[in-house]
Amino acid sequence: MATSTMTVAAFLAKVLLLSLCFVISRSERVKEKIYDKIQSDMACFKRFNGTHEIGCTSKFNGNIGVIHVINNRSDLDWVLDKGPHHPYMLALTPEFLTVSNLRDAQDSGKVSGVVVLVHEGFDPEKMLTSGFSGDYPCPNEEYGLYNHSSDTEYTNYCQKNPWNPPGSALLFSNWEFPIFLIDNQTSVSNIITCYEEFNAPKDGEPRSWPLCALELKSHMFGTTNTEVCMRRATLPSLFSTVNFCDPLYDFNIWGTVKPMNASEDLADQSVIIVAARMDAASMYDNISPGVASAVAGLVTLMSTAEAINRHKEEIMAAESNKNIMFILYQGETWDYIGSSRMVWDMEKGEFPFQKQEDISDQMSQINFTHIDYFIEISQVGKMEEKRLYLHTDPVSNSDPVINSQTGILVTAFNMSVSNSSSGIIFEKAPEEAPLPPASFQSFLKHVNISGLVIADHKGSFKNKFYQTVFDDHRNIKGEVLADVASVLATTLYTMVVGREYKEIIADKNFTEVLLDCYSKNASCSMFKDFGGYLLKNEMNDGKPAKMYVNVKRGETGRTYVTSNIFARVMGEEVDLNETECKSNSFYQVYQYFYLPRVSNGTCYRTTARKTEAMSPAFMIEDYDWQSGMYSTWAESGWQAIDAMLFLRPSVVEEVALVCGGVVSIVTSFALVYFMNSRSDLLFGLPTPPAAC
Ligand SMILES: *[C@@H]1O[C@H](CO)[C@@H](O)[C@H](O)[C@H]1NC(C)=O
Ligand SMILES: *[C@@H]1O[C@H](CO)[C@@H](O)[C@H](O)[C@H]1NC(C)=O
Ligand SMILES: *[C@@H]1O[C@H](CO)[C@@H](O)[C@H](O)[C@H]1NC(C)=O
Ligand SMILES: *[C@@H]1O[C@H](CO)[C@@H](O)[C@H](O)[C@H]1NC(C)=O
Ligand SMILES: *[C@@H]1O[C@H](CO)[C@@H](O)[C@H](O)[C@H]1NC(C)=O
Ligand SMILES: *[C@@H]1O[C@H](CO)[C@@H](O)[C@H](O)[C@H]1NC(C)=O
Ligand SMILES: *[C@@H]1O[C@H](CO)[C@@H](O)[C@H](O)[C@H]1NC(C)=O
Ligand SMILES: *[C@@H]1O[C@H](CO)[C@@H](O)[C@H](O)[C@H]1NC(C)=O
Ligand SMILES: *[C@@H]1O[C@H](CO)[C@@H](O)[C@H](O)[C@H]1NC(C)=O
Ligand SMILES: *[C@@H]1O[C@H](CO)[C@@H](O)[C@H](O)[C@H]1NC(C)=O
Numbered sequence: 001m002a003t004s005t006m007t008v009a010a011f012l013a014k015v016l017l018l019s020l021c022f023v024i025s026r027s028e029r030v031k032e033k034i035y036d037k038i039q040s041d042m043a044c045f046k047r048f049n050g051t052h053e054i055g056c057t058s059k060f061n062g063n064i065g066v067i068h069v070i071n072n073r074s075d076l077d078w079v080l081d082k083g084p085h086h087p088y089m090l091a092l093t094p095e096f097l098t099v100s101n102l103r104d105a106q107d108s109g110k111v112s113g114v115v116v117l118v119h120e121g122f123d124p125e126k127m128l129t130s131g132f133s134g135d136y137p138c139p140n141e142e143y144g145l146y147n148h149s150s151d152t153e154y155t156n157y158c159q160k161n162p163w164n165p166p167g168s169a170l171l172f173s174n175w176e177f178p179i180f181l182i183d184n185q186t187s188v189s190n191i192i193t194c195y196e197e198f199n200a201p202k203d204g205e206p207r208s209w210p211l212c213a214l215e216l217k218s219h220m221f222g223t224t225n226t227e228v229c230m231r232r233a234t235l236p237s238l239f240s241t242v243n244f245c246d247p248l249y250d251f252n253i254w255g256t257v258k259p260m261n262a263s264e265d266l267a268d269q270s271v272i273i274v275a276a277r278m279d280a281a282s283m284y285d286n287i288s289p290g291v292a293s294a295v296a297g298l299v300t301l302m303s304t305a306e307a308i309n310r311h312k313e314e315i316m317a318a319e320s321n322k323n324i325m326f327i328l329y330q331g332e333t334w335d336y337i338g339s340s341r342m343v344w345d346m347e348k349g350e351f352p353f354q355k356q357e358d359i360s361d362q363m364s365q366i367n368f369t370h371i372d373y374f375i376e377i378s379q380v381g382k383m384e385e386k387r388l389y390l391h392t393d394p395v396s397n398s399d400p401v402i403n404s405q406t407g408i409l410v411t412a413f414n415m416s417v418s419n420s421s422s423g424i425i426f427e428k429a430p431e432e433a434p435l436p437p438a439s440f441q442s443f444l445k446h447v448n449i450s451g452l453v454i455a456d457h458k459g460s461f462k463n464k465f466y467q468t469v470f471d472d473h474r475n476i477k478g479e480v481l482a483d484v485a486s487v488l489a490t491t492l493y494t495m496v497v498g499r500e501y502k503e504i505i506a507d508k509n510f511t512e513v514l515l516d517c518y519s520k521n522a523s524c525s526m527f528k529d530f531g532g533y534l535l536k537n538e539m540n541d542g543k544p545a546k547m548y549v550n551v552k553r554g555e556t557g558r559t560y561v562t563s564n565i566f567a568r569v570m571g572e573e574v575d576l577n578e579t580e581c582k583s584n585s586f587y588q589v590y591q592y593f594y595l596p597r598v599s600n601g602t603c604y605r606t607t608a609r610k611t612e613a614m615s616p617a618f619m620i621e622d623y624d625w626q627s628g629m630y631s632t633w634a635e636s637g638w639q640a641i642d643a644m645l646f647l648r649p650s651v652v653e654e655v656a657l658v659c660g661g662v663v664s665i666v667t668s669f670a671l672v673y674f675m676n677s678r679s680d681l682l683f684g685l686p687t688p689p690a691a692c
Pocket of ligand 5: 266346347348349350366367368369
């Protein structure tokens with residue numbers, strides 16, 4: 001009998017619980033009605049350097065605010081001075097995303113977040129006529145050759161003649177609220193419609209509750225600066241599952257035209273370095289197209305390498321000790337991570353690795369003494385009338401030896417240009433100007449090498465959207481980049497082979513396809529063939545590649561695919577099947593790459609490889625984080641990023657709702673308890689034995 005007593009009481013309890021669940025699930029459905037998920041894949045996040053934090057964060061549970069659409073400065077003033085329903089969530093179009101507007105919003109204490117709405121057909125060239133850049137007017141200045149302590153006559157050159165006049169430093173500012181970028185037109189119109197219907201002031205008078213509100217959740221775990229953040233990250237156990245912050249981390253991708261065998265002594269000054277950067281940034285996660293700032297140079301370098309490699313046999317046959325090394329630097333946006341790391345490794349005599357005693361067939365060490373010239377392909381996407389400028393460093397060129405070598409290099413360029421069918425024009429940038437921001441500066445800080453930086457600008461950047469989401473494919477033509485690659489390849493060929501002029505023509509089709517993949521559709525078939533099929537979620541269908549440098553354990557897609565394409569460009573097909581096509585070690589002269597989707601499976605033997613691009617700051621014991629010697633950038637960890645649109649009732653109503661809920665839950669529990677404990681009385685049954 002005792003069991004049946006239990007069943008009756010349990011049954012009643014179940015009924016009550018079920019009805020409670022029903023009420024909860026119904027309210028869940030009500031919640032879905034008033035909540036609307038909003039695009040949330042492009043949130044501003046926090047980064048840290050040795051002394052500062054930059055970027056955005058929300059509170060742990062997210063920030064909520066009443067939406068206010070800003071169409072002009074007076075809308076913002078209304079929010080800051082008059083609006084009674086703060087905190088507000090500002091909805092702005094990109095024209096209003098300025099440092100001063102955001103500062104005013106932050107200082108007022110009345111704003112809990114910002115959404116940037118990009119309407120379909122938004123044309124940055126028309127709407128942001130004087131340009132828009134998240135970087136400084138003098139990008140990477142303090143980590144370059146002409147920093148404030150460099151003590152040359154060029155030290156303050158950039159302050160007077162900024163390379164990047166629209167530079168607002170927005171990317172490097174710190175915001176205590178979330179900022180989301182929204183370009184999904186459904187989300188944009190949901191926000192606008194909800195605002196118009198419930199919030200838009202009538203005759204300047206605020207509306208009453210309920211009001212349309214937004215919740216933005218993008219809580220960042222890291223705080224303060226890299227030093228604090230890294231210290232926390234190494235704390236034992238308690239916090240170990242939380243990812244406070246990670247150093248920016250990726251790989252430089254590089255290779256030489258001729259193999260470099262450690263058993264054959266490298267001659268001094270035998271390597272011509274041809275470099276470009278392969279990373280860019282914006283304030284937001286998942287979007288950093290960097291087409292003019294990085295992709296154009298990267299594609300030109302790939303195309304040059306492809307053209308040169310078609311003439312590899314002639315280059316090998318020529319009795320010349322000259323070699324060419326193509327390098328793609330990573331993390332250059334963040335105080336020259338990739339190039340400063342390579343310099344650091346070379347200084348220690350450990351580039352590309354520490355000499356191994358027990359491995360035969362090793363690649364040789366390379367250091368500064370082996371570098372002949374340094375040719376950097378900087379921003380080349382926005383040429384006017386196919387005109388490019390050759391920038392040189394006046395400091396090192398005050399040394400007559402360096403200067404005469406630079407002269408030889410410039411002459412070589414001029415000769416290939418004057419004989420070329422490409423229509424490209426090279427012009428020497430003014431002698432009295434220093435170098436624009438360039439990886440070359442990382443080398444020149446340590447050693448005098450002659451070299452050039454090739455760019456589409458003479459003075460300030462032609463790229464008006466440096467380090468923003470608007471640095472996109474507009475006005476950049478693959479065909480013209482192929483012409484630049486032809487001139488470069490011709491110059492390099494002539495310098496290495498040392499015979500008379502021979503025009504080398506870059507592959508226009510290859511260049512155009514590659515440019516489109518990076519700048520328009522990263523799930524293009526070339527990227528898929530070269531490994532993108534393994535990386536479904538990373539290869540951004542119909543969107544540009546994400547050019548942002550990575551963190552360890554982060555997304556590897558862009559670097560992976562780029563190094564596979566580079567391996568094919570620098571390498572040669574060999575007849576080995578999938579199991580045979582393996583590199584025995586990273587130290588060997590040749591690396592082997594098997595690409596299953598290229599002609600149904602191709603093995604490439606190549607000198608191409610990757611070396612770590614992580615700042616030396618994270619490798620030097622007791623590094624002084626304030627010193628400014630090396631990049632100290634790290635990225636915060638976070639858990640969930642989310643955005644919701646909903647109707648917010650007045651505070652009174654909200655409190656009433658919560659109280660009502662609490663009261664009803666307490667009552668039902670009391671009821672169950674009461675019925676359970678009095679079941680014998682209520683149902684006339686004996687109490688169950690205590691053992692039960
Ligand atoms: C860190 O970044 C901030 C903001 O860009 C800058 O003012 C500061 O000098 C940087 N600190 C170091 C050590 O580079
Ligand atoms: C400033 O530049 C000089 C050379 O131009 C270099 O030696 C020095 O290391 C730089 N300072 C910092 C803090 O990077
Ligand atoms: C925009 O968001 C809606 C709803 O979340 C989704 O169905 C749609 O596919 C999105 N559009 C784009 C272009 O991502
Ligand atoms: C490197 O040189 C050694 C010794 O001359 C030779 O045995 C080896 O085959 C060479 N490796 C390559 C890849 O040429
Ligand atoms: C650079 O290489 C040369 C020749 O291989 C060698 O003599 C020199 O010691 C190296 N320098 C460093 C810093 O390793
Ligand atoms: C290339 O141009 C130079 C002048 O820059 C000229 O002297 C030379 O003859 C030309 N060579 C060819 C093959 O056209
Ligand atoms: C490069 O040469 C210039 C001019 O001779 C000199 O002032 C400078 O210190 C040299 N730089 C290095 C890193 O040796
Ligand atoms: C991107 O390229 C792939 C492969 O060619 C194609 O299937 C896909 O439709 C393209 N996406 C867009 C949005 O154009
Ligand atoms: C690859 O070739 C080797 C030797 O020719 C052979 O033993 C092996 O079975 C082949 N592997 C595949 C997957 O075809
Ligand atoms: C690749 O394989 C498929 C089917 O096995 C075949 O139809 C196609 O012609 C092959 N392509 C090449 C380039 O060999």
